[in-house]
Amino acid sequence: MPDGGYKLIVEVHITIVAFYRTLVPKAVRLNMQRYEPHISVVRKEDPVILAAWGIHEGEIVDFEYEADIQNDETYYWLPVHSQRLREIRIELGLPSMSVWSRPPDGADVFHTTIGNTKAIK
Numbered sequence: 001m002p003d004g005g006y007k008l009i010v011e012v013h014i015t016i017v018a019f020y021r022t023l024v025p026k027a028v029r030l031n032m033q034r035y036e037p038h039i040s041v042v043r044k045e046d047p048v049i050l051a052a053w054g055i056h057e058g059e060i061v062d063f064e065y066e067a068d069i070q071n072d073e074t075y076y077w078l079p080v081h082s083q084r085l086r087e088i089r090i091e092l093g094l095p096s097m098s099v100w101s102r103p104p105d106g107a108d109v110f111h112t113t114i115g116n117t118k119a120i121k
Contacts, residue, residue, distance in 0.1 A: 006053070008042035010061050010085065016078075017114045020069055024076060030115035039063065039110050041085050043100040048093025056088055065112065072104050074117055079103060080110040 017037040024030050047053055063082035070077050086096040103111035 005044040005046050006042050007040075007044075008088075009038040009040055010063065010082075012037040012039060012112045016065070017112065020067075020078060020114045023069060024115065028076075029117060030076060031118060032115060033113050037112055037114075039080050039082075039085070039112050040101050041088060041110070042092065042094065043098075045094060045098060045100060049091065052091045052093070055091075061085060061088075063110070069114065070103060070105060070107075070111075075104050075113055076115045076117075077103050077111040077113045079107060080112055082110060085110055 061084050063080050066079040
């Protein structure tokens with residue numbers, strides 16, 4: 001287990017994020033994310049049912065994303081919907097959604113981040 005809890009992600013094809021980054025106005029200085037495009041399913045959490053951990057590794061999971069880019073002061077993201085990802089969280093003994101899997105605005109969806117406006121150090 002890594003420090004700060006377990007981590008489970010779904011990889012998102014880079015062309016999806018690259019396309020939506022082109023739709024952000026040029027006046028916004030959008031930085032690339034630190035990690036490859038993904039959907040966080042489990043982050044900074046400890047599954048209750050550890051016997052279920054890893055049984056879905058490599059599974060291709062259906063998800064739908066909204067085409068309207070969402071943002072706050074720092075992050076830009078696409079809302080993501082997936083009943084299967086909610087089911088996997090429940091199989092792990094977790095609630096179907098957590099503060100760590102929700103987007104920055106707290107909506108009841110998953111998300112994939114397309115960039116941020118953090119100052120580059």
